[in-house]
Amino acid sequence: MNVEEIIKTTKKMPLETRTLIHITLIHNKIYEHVGNALKPFEVSLQQFNVLRILRGQKGKPANLSTLNERMVTKMSNTTRLVDKLLAKGYVDRCVCPSNRRKVEILITESGSQALTQMDKVVAETENEIVQHFSKQELEQLNLLLDKF
Amino acid sequence: MNVEEIIKTTKKMPLETRTLIHITLIHNKIYEHVGNALKPFEVSLQQFNVLRILRGQKGKPANLSTLNERMVTKMSNTTRLVDKLLAKGYVDRCVCPSNRRKVEILITESGSQALTQMDKVVAETENEIVQHFSKQELEQLNLLLDKF
DNA sequence: CCTTCATTTCTGTTTTAACAAAAATTTATC
């Protein structure tokens, strides 16, 4: 990925700026590719993310604040995101009996099965995106990214 | 930035997945910080980006397709983005006399002045974001990012 | 208990983005 070529500029920009633009371009690429891979399932990246968190709960229900805390991209209205998963039958939701302010969200069997399918295509897409990296380079990259 | 800590997971994930989540988290950070820096000017990151492109034209007008081509994040409706810059008096727009399908967009004096101010705070923010990197590390990072 | 405050979720509103199709103009072809 050549930054200058993509944004069609010949001007030399500060290394700091170039780095941040670079990250944004890569993010756009990830978002687009993974989003497309999920399109057949009619779920957004965010919804996929929530399903993964719920599976990670291993049967233990999660409430909204837990979801929000663990989401890659925090958003203000997780309620409506869960509404959509509910409409697809991928999750169950009920008020928490011990604290009726809270809500308990669980992935359904149907949600789990769909998620297994999604995992496959997402993993393939992820591998495609990083296909030009060796394992060692990926490790080196992660070390550098930790510095942000 | 510790990925596992931020998304509150203890599970070991594939290096590929971790890398892409990492990129997304960093992108969120950039977006948030630079967005906040621009807030006093009441322009979005995208609008700031367009102003920079227009300045790069050095007086030569740009049309919508040129803008779209050079934007970091492509979007379908650049028309409405330019509408907003127009409302703020930061750009001028008129139909291209030689090809009346096209439109010519120019940054105004007021836009240039505002942009100079924005540049300052954005550059500061960018430096903050990469403050833990040495110049050499930034170069190394850019080389790795080129592999995407 | 009653009042106040804190927590958690939900709702309303406004912005922004995504997608598709329409309108205006130019270019090409017969």
Add this chain to the structure above:
DNA sequence: GATAAATTTTTGTTAAAACAGAAATGAAGG
């Protein structure tokens, strides 16, 4: 030159995100 095709921008509609405030419940202190 008329008609069809291509290009560029605009508009309409729907979906998603951001922001702020309301509602419901629980906890604490008098």
